[in-house]
Amino acid sequence: MLIPHPLLGLRDAQEFTYLGDARLIERPTSGDEAELADYVFQRDNPAGLHRELWFHEQGDRSWLVVTRNTLTHEILGAELARDVSLARKEGTA
Amino acid sequence: MTDLSPLCALGATAPRRVTHGALTLAETPDCGLASLALRTGTPPPSLPLPEPGRWHETDGLTAFWTGPGQWLVEMPGCAEVDAAAMLGERAPGASVTEQTDGWVLFEISSTGGAEPIERFLERAVNLDLTRFAPGHATRSTIEHLGTYVLRRAEDRLGIWGMRSAAESLWHALETIAGRQG
Amino acid sequence: MKFSGFRVVAEALRGHKGWKPLWRDPAPQSEYDVIIIGGGGHGLATAFYLAEVHGIRKVAVLEKGWLGSGNIGRNTTIIRSNYLLPGNQPFYEFSMKLWEGLEQAINFNAMVSQRGILNLYHSDGQRDAYRRRGNAMHLTGAGAELLDQDAVRRMYPWLNFDNARFPIKGGLLQRRAGTARHDGVAWGYARAADLRGVDIIQNCEVTGFRIEHGRVQGVETNRGFIGAKKVGVAVAGSSSRVMAQAGLRLPIESHVLQAFVTEGLKPAIDGVITFGAGHFYVSQSDKGGLVFGGDIDGYNSYAQRGNLPVVEDVVEGGMALMPRIGRARLLRSWAGLMDMSMDGSPIIDRTPVDGLYLNAGWCYGGFKATPASGYAFAHLLATDTPHETATAYRLDRFARGHVIDEKGVGAQPNLH
Ligand SMILES: Cc1cc2nc3c(=O)[nH]c(=O)nc-3n(C[C@H](O)[C@H](O)[C@H](O)COP(=O)(O)OP(=O)(O)OC[C@H]3O[C@@H](n4cnc5c(N)ncnc54)[C@H](O)[C@@H]3O)c2cc1C
Numbered sequence: 001m002l003i004p005h006p007l008l009g010l011r012d013a014q015e016f017t018y019l020g021d022a023r024l025i026e027r028p029t030s031g032d033e034a035e036l037a038d039y040v041f042q043r044d045n046p047a048g049l050h051r052e053l054w055f056h057e058q059g060d061r062s063w064l065v066v067t068r069n070t071l072t073h074e075i076l077g078a079e080l081a082r083d084v085s086l087a088r089k090e091g092t093a
Numbered sequence: 094m095t096d097l098s099p100l101c102a103l104g105a106t107a108p109r110r111v112t113h114g115a116l117t118l119a120e121t122p123d124c125g126l127a128s129l130a131l132r133t134g135t136p137p138p139s140l141p142l143p144e145p146g147r148w149h150e151t152d153g154l155t156a157f158w159t160g161p162g163q164w165l166v167e168m169p170g171c172a173e174v175d176a177a178a179m180l181g182e183r184a185p186g187a188s189v190t191e192q193t194d195g196w197v198l199f200e201i202s203s204t205g206g207a208e209p210i211e212r213f214l215e216r217a218v219n220l221d222l223t224r225f226a227p228g229h230a231t232r233s234t235i236e237h238l239g240t241y242v243l244r245r246a247e248d249r250l251g252i253w254g255m256r257s258a259a260e261s262l263w264h265a266l267e268t269i270a271g272r273q274g
Numbered sequence: 275m276k277f278s279g280f281r282v283v284a285e286a287l288r289g290h291k292g293w294k295p296l297w298r299d300p301a302p303q304s305e306y307d308v309i310i311i312g313g314g315g316h317g318l319a320t321a322f323y324l325a326e327v328h329g330i331r332k333v334a335v336l337e338k339g340w341l342g343s344g345n346i347g348r349n350t351t352i353i354r355s356n357y358l359l360p361g362n363q364p365f366y367e368f369s370m371k372l373w374e375g376l377e378q379a380i381n382f383n384a385m386v387s388q389r390g391i392l393n394l395y396h397s398d399g400q401r402d403a404y405r406r407r408g409n410a411m412h413l414t415g416a417g418a419e420l421l422d423q424d425a426v427r428r429m430y431p432w433l434n435f436d437n438a439r440f441p442i443k444g445g446l447l448q449r450r451a452g453t454a455r456h457d458g459v460a461w462g463y464a465r466a467a468d469l470r471g472v473d474i475i476q477n478c479e480v481t482g483f484r485i486e487h488g489r490v491q492g493v494e495t496n497r498g499f500i501g502a503k504k505v506g507v508a509v510a511g512s513s514s515r516v517m518a519q520a521g522l523r524l525p526i527e528s529h530v531l532q533a534f535v536t537e538g539l540k541p542a543i544d545g546v547i548t549f550g551a552g553h554f555y556v557s558q559s560d561k562g563g564l565v566f567g568g569d570i571d572g573y574n575s576y577a578q579r580g581n582l583p584v585v586e587d588v589v590e591g592g593m594a595l596m597p598r599i600g601r602a603r604l605l606r607s608w609a610g611l612m613d614m615s616m617d618g619s620p621i622i623d624r625t626p627v628d629g630l631y632l633n634a635g636w637c638y639g640g641f642k643a644t645p646a647s648g649y650a651f652a653h654l655l656a657t658d659t660p661h662e663t664a665t666a667y668r669l670d671r672f673a674r675g676h677v678i679d680e681k682g683v684g685a686q687p688n689l690h
Contacts, residue, residue, distance in 0.1 A: 001581060007145040007161070008231065012219035014583045015233060018573045018688055020527060037673035040685050041525040041616045045514035047576040058234045060145070060160040070528070070574045073581070082161075 003054060003066055003089060004078050015058040022051040022065045025085050047071055096216040102197035102259035109263065113270040116213060125171030126192040126253070127180045128161045129156070135186030140166075148230040148243050154180075157230035157243060160176035165192065165241065165253075174175070199252045199266060200245075207247040209273065214250070216269045218242060236265035276379055296461055297468035302475050305501035308333045308655055309493060311480045311516060313337025315346035315456075315641065316633055318463035320506060320650020320655070322380065325470035327649070328656035333472045334502075335464075336495060338479035342460040345510050345640065348610035350533050351566050352546055352557065353642040354391045354451035355416045358407045361666030361678035362619060366592040367414040368663040369646030370450060382462030384454050385560065391451035392421070392429065394595075396440045400550055401464040404446040411448065419447045430547065437594055440551035453546065453557055459644060474534060483520045490520075490626040496599035506631045506655050508647075511576070511611020513634035515635070520627055524634065525672045526614040530575040531567065531638045532584055532609040536602040538562030547595070554591030557597075564602055566592060570612055570638060572688040580609045612638050617677035618690030622650050622660065623669040631655055632669060637690055 001013040021043055028035045050070045056062045063081035064071065103109045110118035129138070140156060142164055143149035145178045148157035155167040168176045177191035203209040211222055218233045220242070225231075230243040238258055243251040254262040275281075275294055285292055308324060310317045313335045324330040337343075353373055355366035372379075373386050396402045401420070422444045427435065435442045462475055473499075482494035483505070492501035509516045511528045527619035539562050556566040568588035571580045585607065592599045615621065615635030620643065622633050633651045636639040636643060650661035660667070666678055672685075683689040 009146070009224055010221060012233075013573075013581070014219065020574070020687070029306070034673065041672040043525070043527055044518075044521045044523060045527050045574065047515050047528075050574055052574065058239050059160075059232050062160065068573075070576050073575065073577055080161075 001068075001073055001075060003064065003075060005056065005059070005062070005064065006078060006080055008060065011056070011059060013054075015056060016054040016064075017057045019053040019055060021045075022053050022081075022084070024053060025065075025088070031042065048076070049076070054078075102256050103263060104260070111267060111270075113267070114273065115209040116270045116273075117202050117204075117221075118263070118266055118270060119200045119202070120259075121198040121200045123170055123172045124130075124193075124198050125168035125174065125176030126196055126198075127166050127168065127177040128159070128163065128188075128190045128192050129166055129180060129184055130188040132188060138181050138184030138187055143230075146231055147228055148182075148245075149228075152158045158176075159229060159232065159241070167198075175247070187252065195256055196253050197256045197262070199254070199263065201252065201266070201270070202249040203248040205248075210248055210250060212273050213269060214242075217266070235262065238262050238265065277383070277451060277524035296465040296609055297474050300473045300475065302334060302336075302495070302497055302500050303473065305492070306473075307332040307658045308504045308506060309500060309502040310335045310506045310508060311493065312344070312507065312512075313341045313460075313464070313476065313542045314344040314508065315463065315644035316510070316636070316647045316651065317506075317508040318346075318460055319468060319558070319644050320508060320633070320651040321472045321474075321648075322463045322467040322470070323649045323652035324656060325467060325472055326379075328652060329655055330652075331471035333467075334500065335467070335472060335474045335633045335639055336478045336480055336493070336500070337474070337476045340476050341464055341474065342457045345610040345612075346460045346644070347388055347457045348533065349610055349641040350555070350565050351453040351559075351641060352391065352451070352555070353386070353454055354409055354448055354546075355414070355642070356391065356393070356407065356418065356446070356448045356451065359619075359678050362680065363410055363414050363416070363444045365646055365650070365663040365667075366642065367411075368649075369643050370416065372645030373454065373642075373650060374450075376454075376462075378458075380462045380466035380467060382458065384458040384462050386404075386452070386454040387560075388450050388452040389557075390447060390449045391548065392426070392445045392447050393548045394426070394433075394445045394550045396443055396551045398443075398588055401444060401494055408446055408530070412592050417448060417450055419449070421447055424609050427614075429545070430543075432598060433547075434594065440549075440594060445550075446683060451546065453559075455560075456641060459641075463644075463648070479515060483627070483630070485520065485627055485630075488626075490630045502629075504629045504631065504655055506633060506649065506651060508633040510634070510636060510640065511613050513613045513632070515576075517625075517632065518636075520625070520630060522625060522627070523683075524622075524632075525669075526635055527574050527614050528576055529572065529612045529614045529688060530580045530609045531570045531612050532580040532588070532607055533565065533567040534588065534607045535556065535559070535563040535565050535583075535605050537598075537601060537605050545560065549591050549595040552587070552591035552594060554588055556596070563605060564599065566599075570614070570688060571609075576611060578609055578611060580607075598602045607645045614638075614690060615649075616672055616684065616685040616687060617679040618676035618681055618683075618687075620647070620667050621669050622647065622654060622667040624654070624658070625669065627636070637669045
C-alpha cells in the first residue's frame with residue numbers, strides 16, 4: 001500500500017506504524033469510567049471505509065488520518081492528524 | 094596514562110572506503126550535525142530552510158527537512174567542534190541540539206553518472222525515483238534501519254544512519270552496491 | 275455410515291462407489307432450539323457438543339459460504355497448550371485433551387498428529403520467560419521441557435544456530451502439541467453433528483436479528499426468517515459485522531493473517547518449530563509442503579488477502595532460522611480474517627440481548643481451541659453458565675479491568 005502523505009507525496013506503508021480507528025483522537029475528558037472504558041476497548045471495526053491513524057515513524061514522524069477501504073485496501077486520502085485535531089477543537093470551541 | 098585515540102564509527106582510526114564497479118562508498122567522519130526546530134513566535138533564522146522533502150545549501154551548511162518545523166543541518170569539517178553552538182548563533186530562539194555523535198554519514202558517488210545511483214536506490218529504498226531528483230532529501234528505511242537519504246547530485250548520495258548500527262548499515266549498503274557491480 | 279478400516283477395504287474392492295455425502299443438505303426449518311451462526315470449526319464443534327453432551331438436537335448451523343471457507347480451512351493447523359496465564363492455560367489444555375480423543379468421539383480421521391512444538395529462545399531473558407511459561411504449563415499437566423542448545427541441535431542439526439544476531443540458545447518443547455488436518459476437523463464435526471440431527475445449512479447468510487423486548491426471536495437470512503430460542507454467534511473475523519446487526523460494538527478489530535506453503539518435499543521437519551527472534555513458524559504437511567507463517571499484516575482488513583511487506587518479513591525470518599528453506603519454491607499463499615481482541619484472548623459469553631451468545635476474539639490462535647471452544651460454548655448455550663475452563667472469557671472483563679493479556683501490550687490488537 002502507498003499512503004499519500006500530505007507533505008511528502010506517496011510513501012510506502014512500510015514506513016508507517018498503525019494505531020487504529022481515528023476516533024482515538026477524541027479522548028473523553030469527562031472522567032466517567034464507563035465512557036473511558038468504551039474509548040479504550042470498543043471499536044466500530046467497519047467493513048468498508050475506515051478513518052484510521054498511521055504514524056510516519058520511519059519518515060517525518062507525522063501522525064496521519066488515512067481514509068482506507070478495509071474490504072479492498074484502497075486508500076482514498078490522508079490528512080495530517082494535527083490539522084484534523086485542530087479543526088475539531090475549533091469546531092467545539 | 095590513558096591513551097585515548099578517536100575512532101570512526103566503523104571502529105577504525107581511518108574512515109572506511111570501498112569501490113564496487115562505478116560506485117564508491119565512503120565513511121565520512123568529519124561532518125558535524127545539529128538539529129534545528131523552530132518554536133512558535135521565534136524570528137526566522139538567518140539561514141534559508143528548505144521545504145518538506147528537500148535540502149538546501151548556504152555558506153557550506155546543508156539543511157534538510159526532517160518534519161514540520163524541523164531540520165537537520167550538516168556542517169562539514171565541524172565534527173570535532175561545538176556544532177550546535179555555531180548553528181545556535183544563526184537561529185536565536187530556536188531549539189538547536191548537537192547530533193553528530195548519534196549518527197554516521199556514508200557518501201556514495203558514481204563514476205558512471207546517474208544510472209548506477211538510481212539502480213542502487215531502487216534496491217535500497219522504496220522511494221519514487223521520479224520524485225527524488227537532486228535537491229531532494231528524505232527519511233526512509235534501508236534493510237529495516239532508519240536513515241536519511243540526500244540526493245546531492247545526479248551521481249551522488251549522502252546517507253545518514255544510526256551510529257550504533259553503523260556496521261549493519263555499511264554491510265547493507267556494500268551488499269547492494271556489490272550486487273550490481 | 276460408520277468409518278472403519280474394514281469399510282475402506284470393502285469400498286476399495288467395489289471401486290469406491292458406496293461412499294455417501296458426509297452430511298445432508300437440508301432446507302431451513304421455521305424454528306430451532308438453537309441457531310449457530312458460522313459454519314467454521316467453532317460453530318460446527320458447538321453444534322456437535324450441543325447434541326452429544328446436552329442432547330439438544332433441534333439445532334441449525336447457518337453458514338454464509340461453503341463449509342470450511344473461513345479460517346478453519348485457512349489456518350496452519352497447529353495445536354498446542356503452551357499458554358501462560360491462569361485464564362487461558364486450563365482452557366487450552368482442556369482443548370488438547372479433547373484433541374487426543376477427538377477422532378474416536380467423531381469417528382473421523384482428522385489426522386491429529388502430536389509431533390511436538392519447539393519454541394526457540396535466543397537470549398537469557400527469553401530462556402527465563404520460557405522457563406516460567408513451562409512451569410505454568412506443568413501446573414495444568416500440559417507437559418513442557420526446556421532444552422539447551424545441544425538438545426536442540428540433536429533434534430534439528432540444520433537450524434542456523436550461529437546466526438550473528440539471533441543465535442539459537444535452546445527451546446521450550448511441548449511434545450503433546452502438533453498439527454491436525456484443518457478441513458478434516460470441519461468435515462468430521464459437520465458429519466458427526468449431522469448424524470445427531472443438526473441441520474447444516476450452507477449458502478445461508480445472516481443479515482439481521484429479530485429482537486423483541488430485549489430478547490432474540492430468530493435471525494433474518496438470505497433464505498428468509500428463521501426462528502430460534504437461542505442464537506450463538508461464532509463468525510470469527512466477521513464478529514463485529516454480525517454483532518453490529520444486533521446493535522452491539524465489540525472490543526475487536528478484524529485483521530488479516532497470511533500463510534504460505536512450498537512445493538512438496540521429502541520429509542524434512544518432523545515437528546513444529548517457531549523462531550523466537552522474529553515472527554516465523556513452520557511445519558511440514560503430510561503431503562510434504564512446508565507450511566509456514568508469521569505476523570498479521572497489522573491494519574484493519576476484511577480483504578482475505580495481505581500485502582507484500584509481510585511476505586518479505588516472514589521469508590526473512592525463515593531465511594534467518596533455516597537458510598535451506600531458500601531452496602524451496604513457494605507454491606501458494608493465502609490469508610484469513612482474524613478477530614483480534616483488545617487483550618489477545620477470546621470471548622465466550624452471553625450478551626446484553628437475552629438469548630444471544632457470543633464466541634469471538636480468537637485472534638490467530640483459534641484452531642487449537644476448536645474442540646474446547648465448541649464444548650464450552652455448547653455448555654454456555656445449554657446451561658446459561660460458563661464452562662469451568664472458560665469462566666474468564668467474559669465480555670465485560672475489559673471494562674472491569676480483568677483483561678487476559680498474554681503479551682502484556684495493552685489494548686492494541688495488532689500487537690497481540
Ligand atoms: C493463515 C492463518 C493461520 C492460522 N494458523 C493457526 C494455527 O496454526 N493454530 C491455531 O490455533 N489457529 C490458527 N489460526 C486461527 C484459526 O484458524 C481461527 O482462530 C479459527 O479457525 C476461527 O474459528 P472458526 O474456525 O470458527 O472460524 P471460521 O472458519 O472463519 O468460521 C466463521 C464462519 O462464519 C461465517 N460467517 C461470517 N459471517 C456470517 C453471516 N453473516 N452469516 C453466516 N455465516 C457467516 C464465515 O463464512 C465463516 O465460515 C490461523 C488463521 C489463519 C487465517
